[in-house]
Amino acid sequence: MYIHYDWVKDYLKDAPSMEEAARLLNLTGLETELEEEGLEIEHTVNRPDAMSHFGVARELAVKLNGELVEPPVYTGEIPQLEDGWKIETEDVEQCPRYIGVKVDNVKAEETPSWLKAKLASIDQTSHNFLVDLTNFLLWEFGHPSHAFDATLLEDKHIIIRRGRAGETLTTLDGQDHEAEGLLCIADGKRPIAFAGVMGGQNTEVSESTTELLLELAVFKPGTVRRTGSKEKILSDARHRFERGVDRERMDRVIRRFLYLLLEQQPEARIMGIYDMDRAPFERASIRLRRSQLNRLLGIHLEDREIEDLMTAMDCRFDRFDGGWQVSVPGYKVDVTREADMIEEIIRFAGLDLLETDLPEMAGTDLEHDAVRENTTGIRRTLQGMGLQEAYTYSFQAEIWDKAVSPEGEPTRLRNPMNKNQAVMRRCILPGLLVSLRNNQKRGIADVQLFEVGHTFRNGIEPHHLAVALSSGKEKSSWWEVPGAHPFYQAKGIYERLASRLGWDALELRKDVPNWLTPGEALGIYYKGNCIGGFGTLSQSVNKACEDFQFETLPVVLEIDLEFVNDLSPDHGQAEELSVFPGMKIDMAFVVDDHLVYDEVNRHLLGLNLENLESLELFDVYQGKSVGTGKKSLGFRFRFQALERTLTSEEVSATMERVTQSVKETFGAVIRM
Amino acid sequence: MDLTAWRYEDGIAAFRKEADAASGEEDWARLKNAYLSKKNGLVTSLLAGLREVSRELKPRLGKEINQFKKEVEATLKERAKVAPKRKAAGLDLTLPGMAPRPGSLHPLTLTLDDMLKWFTQMGYDISDGPEIETTFYNFEALNTPEDHPAREDADTFYIDDNRLLRTQTSGCQIRYMQTHTPPFRMVAPGKVFRRDDDATHSPMFHQLEGLVVGENISFGHLKGTLEAFARAMFGEEVTIRLRPSYFPFTEPSAEVDVTCVFCGNEPCRVCKGTGWIEILGSGMVDPNVFEAVGYDPDKYTGFAFGMGIERISMLRMQVPHIRYYFNNDRRFLDRFKVG
Numbered sequence A: 001m002y003i004h005y006d007w008v009k010d011y012l013k014d015a016p017s018m019e020e021a022a023r024l025l026n027l028t029g030l031e032t033e034l035e036e037e038g039l040e041i042e043h044t045v046n047r048p049d050a051m052s053h054f055g056v057a058r059e060l061a062v063k064l065n066g067e068l069v070e071p072p073v074y075t076g077e078i079p080q081l082e083d084g085w086k087i088e089t090e091d092v093e094q095c096p097r098y099i100g101v102k103v104d105n106v107k108a109e110e111t112p113s114w115l116k117a118k119l120a121s122i123d124q125t126s127h128n129f130l131v132d133l134t135n136f137l138l139w140e141f142g143h144p145s146h147a148f149d150a151t152l153l154e155d156k157h158i159i160i161r162r163g164r165a166g167e168t169l170t171t172l173d174g175q176d177h178e179a180e181g182l183l184c185i186a187d188g189k190r191p192i193a194f195a196g197v198m199g200g201q202n203t204e205v206s207e208s209t210t211e212l213l214l215e216l217a218v219f220k221p222g223t224v225r226r227t228g229s230k231e232k233i234l235s236d237a238r239h240r241f242e243r244g245v246d247r248e249r250m251d252r253v254i255r256r257f258l259y260l261l262l263e264q265q266p267e268a269r270i271m272g273i274y275d276m277d278r279a280p281f282e283r284a285s286i287r288l289r290r291s292q293l294n295r296l297l298g299i300h301l302e303d304r305e306i307e308d309l310m311t312a313m314d315c316r317f318d319r320f321d322g323g324w325q326v327s328v329p330g331y332k333v334d335v336t337r338e339a340d341m342i343e344e345i346i347r348f349a350g351l352d353l354l355e356t357d358l359p360e361m362a363g364t365d366l367e368h369d370a371v372r373e374n375t376t377g378i379r380r381t382l383q384g385m386g387l388q389e390a391y392t393y394s395f396q397a398e399i400w401d402k403a404v405s406p407e408g409e410p411t412r413l414r415n416p417m418n419k420n421q422a423v424m425r426r427c428i429l430p431g432l433l434v435s436l437r438n439n440q441k442r443g444i445a446d447v448q449l450f451e452v453g454h455t456f457r458n459g460i461e462p463h464h465l466a467v468a469l470s471s472g473k474e475k476s477s478w479w480e481v482p483g484a485h486p487f488y489q490a491k492g493i494y495e496r497l498a499s500r501l502g503w504d505a506l507e508l509r510k511d512v513p514n515w516l517t518p519g520e521a522l523g524i525y526y527k528g529n530c531i532g533g534f535g536t537l538s539q540s541v542n543k544a545c546e547d548f549q550f551e552t553l554p555v556v557l558e559i560d561l562e563f564v565n566d567l568s569p570d571h572g573q574a575e576e577l578s579v580f581p582g583m584k585i586d587m588a589f590v591v592d593d594h595l596v597y598d599e600v601n602r603h604l605l606g607l608n609l610e611n612l613e614s615l616e617l618f619d620v621y622q623g624k625s626v627g628t629g630k631k632s633l634g635f636r637f638r639f640q641a642l643e644r645t646l647t648s649e650e651v652s653a654t655m656e657r658v659t660q661s662v663k664e665t666f667g668a669v670i671r672m
Numbered sequence B: 001m002d003l004t005a006w007r008y009e010d011g012i013a014a015f016r017k018e019a020d021a022a023s024g025e026e027d028w029a030r031l032k033n034a035y036l037s038k039k040n041g042l043v044t045s046l047l048a049g050l051r052e053v054s055r056e057l058k059p060r061l062g063k064e065i066n067q068f069k070k071e072v073e074a075t076l077k078e079r080a081k082v083a084p085k086r087k088a089a090g091l092d093l094t095l096p097g098m099a100p101r102p103g104s105l106h107p108l109t110l111t112l113d114d115m116l117k118w119f120t121q122m123g124y125d126i127s128d129g130p131e132i133e134t135t136f137y138n139f140e141a142l143n144t145p146e147d148h149p150a151r152e153d154a155d156t157f158y159i160d161d162n163r164l165l166r167t168q169t170s171g172c173q174i175r176y177m178q179t180h181t182p183p184f185r186m187v188a189p190g191k192v193f194r195r196d197d198d199a200t201h202s203p204m205f206h207q208l209e210g211l212v213v214g215e216n217i218s219f220g221h222l223k224g225t226l227e228a229f230a231r232a233m234f235g236e237e238v239t240i241r242l243r244p245s246y247f248p249f250t251e252p253s254a255e256v257d258v259t260c261v262f263c264g265n266e267p268c269r270v271c272k273g274t275g276w277i278e279i280l281g282s283g284m285v286d287p288n289v290f291e292a293v294g295y296d297p298d299k300y301t302g303f304a305f306g307m308g309i310e311r312i313s314m315l316r317m318q319v320p321h322i323r324y325y326f327n328n329d330r331r332f333l334d335r336f337k338v339g
């Protein structure tokens, strides 16, 4: 809100420079930026008291302990409004007080130049004198008022009530509205204004206006907000009523209006005031305990200092043993409790008075956080394997989500900002694929991403891990040997995680989720349920929307971590180490291409070879020399005995057993 | 050379065995000499021997020897490519070393890890909460009833009338208080969401919430804690200042500024010449919040604070745009390589 500083100065006896004023306001909690001739203030919602020039002056006066100058008001008699006028409310809670003041023989003439200049200084346009005067009051004291052409009011009757079925209102901005259910000001026949939001055209002040009815009222903030937000009206009046108005100043605002009106139009006749006050204002009374003040702030302020500040704020107070009973002025609409009063004191005394200290207390009982431990382990492991951590949005396009999770429905946002952020993700993968693709579009082909985060399904938020690796990848270091199928990279990642995190209870199966290509992927299962998988992305997902469309299918992994959070790695056990030399034998044999490694490996281990210390696959070879439909598997056997040196004869005998066995079982041909 | 007993399988197996055992330049040079030397290499001898075999054997042996030659040459050539030649000058010692490419952790993870490390050392428990929250935890329990003006400012994504994407991590305060008894200290990091997407706002970002409750926790404890935290994050030379502010769930409330680390109080772009940078919001727990969780506000006091993790990270890592965090452009991620 823009505040013109010269205007503020009207209400201060010794005004500081504008720069100093801006500094002081920032210290008291009004975020203020210096502009050329004024201050741009960003008010927090609890500060309607400073949403006016007088209010800003008051803030400065309290901070400086300076003198606040009240502007002149009409001090003459104001008679009761007679002549059959009646003002009433259907709901005291929605509108506890409504003041109508009728003035005759007025002219909606051109606004005098001093007032035009005031309004122009804060970029307000001039309409006519009567309307401008209400606008001036709003910017002077912050209390919205409204001027009706009294001759247009039906039945000399004003009632605050809900709009009825079929009733409409055209507001001053020219918009038509249905009034049903909304809190209205109505005359004897129809709505004439939305309470606290905007007046209607049907009773608008115009050049022909001679009789005026000025409204000054109080409306419940929530009701004003609901009307304004339902009808999409943003007005200065709404902005202030939503936050609360100073109910103690209302009589003064009326008299200020009359003063300014009579100054300009001495011939105007005050016909009378109708003050419908169904719940007279009472100041909030707060018990402020010295002990609580000290305890909350951690410092001791002198009694004098506290009392001087309270006096400057226009609080009245009675001392009691151990504190004060404080009556709070009406402009402090947000100050109703002891804590609020303590804030008022410290924000004017200055937060720089606080001493810096650390709380002394026993440490909290820290809880074991398996999820955090797990995700930290996963992050470090994958980073160590050369992957890069990504963060994608928790919401995704519905088409991405459905491509990966065709069954069931995602959780939808009611008010998304765009279609790519419409549903809560059930898998992380689509977000990573989009990131991978976006990198490719910028010419960055080789990208290996992972992300750990919440997903959303059936009202719970399971942690997932997802990985996406661009494949068809370029050779990225000088020493790298051209690699195997990228599926094995995903598998390597899975195996490393499984051993690091102790996922022994998980098993891998050929049945894969729909987002993987069967035959180039494996499913991850826990107690018979599929909880994820890894391998080549399926072509159906790749083609599902234009945001993917990879030329070479990436290799991916996703796993639901909820099932594995309670698993933990076995750190291993040591055993006696042999001090005798071992023996290494390499053996390669040709078998049918369809025979899988796992079957051969299990067979070899099942032979229970004497003194076998380790068995490794060191070579897989396919080529002309082994014949089509065949492959050569090279195994490295290490033998070692705990108590003696093995002889080559006994190892040869053992290997002979291997040779015979693989020949018989697999029809293998030994190569060496 | 008599080739009647020579078989491709044996020959190539013997070569592979030698090639497997070879390590280092000398081995490779010796192998190359033994197999491919024009003068007395095995391949040369084999080809010479081929002239003397019978017509019946010739086609098969010719084919096999050719195959053998090709494979030997290919293997030795591949090695020559991989292993740079030892020249007179020795190894090229400036080539990058052999290690897998370094991966990276996201800058928000790195920042949050640093923050959590400090709070853990100070005895804070780490807590968590759901990203889809109920209006109760996001608003009502935090002293923000339905008609409260702060609710409109929050630019909330809704699922339905009762569920929303949390706009702040403060709901974690309530969840924690409902299940713990003071005294305690806790922090809760997580994603938050606001309907705001422009140069300086992202619809999703991260916050760290903090809460300390005990019998005599004061505003001074808040100030001391946050000053120590700011120094851990931005360096021992920084100081903080508190400005009165407003949050529905704290009273009194304060914004916390840290002295600008970029200009040391000289005018600069980051702090717009003020010398101060706003880093977080804080305050003393509002009595209504204590009442919402059944704590006696006359017995307990506490302080709470909340800060944007992107904000801290942007300042520490000089990240120019908030959207960099969620685009996952490899050129950005590469800046945070570790290992």
Ligand SMILES: [Zn+2]
Pocket (backbone or CB within 6 Å): B260, B261, B262, B263, B264, B265, B266, B267, B268, B269, B270, B271, B272, B273, B274, B275, B276
């Ligand atoms: Zn600076």
